[in-house]
Amino acid sequence: MLHRLEKLLLDLAVVAVLGLGLLITAQVAMRTFLNSAVPDAIVMVGELMVAAIVLPLAAVTANRAHIAVEVVSNRLPQRAQDALLVFGTLFGLLALAPLIYSGWREAHEALVEGGYFFGDLNLPRWPGRVIFLFGVTLCWIRLALMLVRDVGRMRRGESIPAAEPVHRVEEV
Amino acid sequence: QSLFVGEAGPNRGARAEALQWFADQAEELTDGDLSLDIQWGGALFKANAAVSGIRDGIADMGTIIAVYFPQEMVAYNIADLPLQNPDAWVGMKATDELMRNSDAIAQNLADQNLVYLGTFTTSAVHVGCKGATIRSVDDISGLKVRGVGAYGDTFREFGANMVPMSIYDAYQALDTGLIDCSQGYSYATAALKQQEVIDSYTLMNWGQVGALGIFANKDVFDGLEPEVQEALLTAGEGMADELGRLITADNEAAIETMREAGVEIIELPDEERQKLVETSTQFIDEWKDRAGQAGLDADALLEEYRGLIDKYTQIRDEEGYPWEDGQG
């Protein structure tokens, strides 16, 4: 279930990146050939950026693809390495919690008060903020799930499987 | 007691000098009880996050540029309207008096946990061009222009293609010809080194983006000793005179810098300016709608503001600027 949701969000991020490319290209083309502009392009690019960057967070987390310094931990025995991995996940839960809390506050405020970006179209502020909240929350849930599983493995005396990507780009 | 001040701009130029003056003045008025720790360059929050940054107390006070906040700062936005208000000092005095004395505005700000302290201005909006020259409004048509608020919108009405971009990108965009012109304020144009890339600079004397000022977090402000509050408000009120002097001098120096760099300085003729003024009235109406939605009496505010502009214009004409020797 979570796995399929992550995949869906990753594909939505793909749509956002392609959208960025098309939108900005259209902007250049309209300026060069028609001496006009795409209305509110800057705001729309910002919103698409949030989708492109935040939606894949859970998938990246599931793949254990967050960049870490391994020079010290590599010298430790397997068991200690696993413990550090669990600790890292736990610390991630702690680090992301304030983002979820503040993201919720911001999304809520934008929805209730109907904030908008001043511009040609007065586009609403809520989509980017809701996407941000959604992406970070899903990442947090994925981290929590990994924590539970990894702790379970350690208790059973198993080792935590090294980065076996959960999401492979090639499979559709 | 040390308070944080958040400022999105660099620690150089007229605006920085005025903010520093405000901080020094407030410290002096409290005999050093208060110290203001200014964080430059948006280290705490960027210009477009200033309202929430101050409201939530990331900084205890800071600079807000109202164009980024059409809803939150709707009352203050009045100082950004093209109201034939090109004099920096007159604009600041009028804006400051309006903001300081209107209960409706104070309430509107208090609802957002903000207190008004004092006003800067960016000064009058002019336009610098490369490979194009604006001598009349007819010259605007077909040009690619980076614009500022309602001044940009009015240019669009005259057939300009408004190209959105950050002020930092404008230098290179002018250089490569990506844009023909960039609207701006004289001292900022020089600070951004645009004289290195433009070849003409048209003084429009049409209006300014004046809604740029210092606000405090209301919770923090209310928790201060009355003497400290008074010191901050007094320092804020003094900014108009201080910055008026600085900015007028800096703007003159900037135009001289441009002239030395070989930039042609053009004054837009009165009848041409009149055309800009007429076309821009629709954006004043647009503001009235927004202010009305926020529960403010837009017509009354506008009338009061225009009256204040007349009042200070008269003072200037009769007594000269307060910093000019032998007068006033």
Add this chain to the structure above:
Amino acid sequence: MDPALIGYAAFASVILLLALRVPIAFVLAGVATIGTFLIFALRTGTFMPERALTPTTSLVFSNSFDLIHSYDLSMIPLFVALGHIAYRAEITTKIYHAARVWLAPVPGGVAMASVVGCGGFSAITGSSIACASTMGRICSPEMLRMGYDSRLATASVAAGGTLGSLIPPSVLFIIYGIFTETSISSLFLAGILPGLLSLLGFVLVIFAWVSRDPSAAPKYAGTITRSEKIEAAIAAWPAALLFVIIVGGIYGGVFTATEAAAVCVTATVAIGFAQRKLTFRGLWNAVRETCMQTTAIFLIAAAAKIFVAFTALTGVAQDVVGAVQAAELSPFLLLAAIAVIYLVLGMFLDPIGIMVLTLPLMVPLIETYGFDLIWFGVVVIKLLEIGLITPPVGLNVFVIAGVVGREVPIDRIFSGILRFLSVDVIVLILIMAFPILSLLIPGSM
């Protein structure tokens, strides 16, 4: 508790947590959040956590969200996508084949070509990270495929990427110019010679590396005929076309560097489909890889931005610069102290963050010593560029690590970086000792 003390404790905690293998983004965001919370909670002298909640969460949100919600930074996912799509459309392979065939007599020629390519790309984008993301995607996997030592294949591009801000145009120079009221065009000109000197240094590192260890850069097996060479060059035409589009478009005033990224993505997709080398599925998967990669990088960048705001609250920068000022050092020792400050900050923070935190304090100090601000700008930018490849937080290295995936662990990239760093230090000393290197070109214009 003194905020500066919280600041120093935070820097120490970052090192400790990174050593414990906690992901970098989590470390920076987590430590900065806790530190910010403590500063706000302890402001009145007594611990009042209820007063810290709102400002802390607001700071965390606005700094991370605003970094992501950015028009200018859209350049990065788009340039990364360009690399991935060009790879799947076989455009990058063709350039590399051409480079290999033509540079066969030069040991390590392909790595050198990559570094020179970085220099060329930096003359276009003005951003080191964009430079490393694009060139990293294009160069490193191809070099790995040719059997290059993985340290050489990755570190050369991470180092080459740092040319992005020294060779004009450059966002960092523009920000420096605004903060110091110095001429941006003079700064741009001043960066040229030091940039080329750095480039030369990197090429020499590769030369020395491959001379001592020829297996690090396997030679092209077999003989190459003249017609093979010409064929290889012709096959590389899509890359040449892209290059012409980028350079012509930016210098011809058709689009900005940010827009160039989007236009090139569109052009690459068009070329790929026209040549029937790119399928829709290939395109989709290329962008999926892009998303996974840029997300990891942006999460670190957003966390670093939170850390910058936290550092501003601590007053650590004032503390350190104040101490240097009070010490009334000789000019020589002052420069040494400044270099150390920037290198240490560069271990943790991003270049723009460091400039915003330090320049308001540093520039008045520099002026009292009567140093030239244009020259000092070049020194600062070079120091910041070095910070992009120093451990533990080296954004350029992370970008490359993201590109090559788990194939080459990050520590291995850093170990390759060490050789480039040693040359960087020599170049830095030359720039500091001979201001003429920076001032010659702007002075003669």
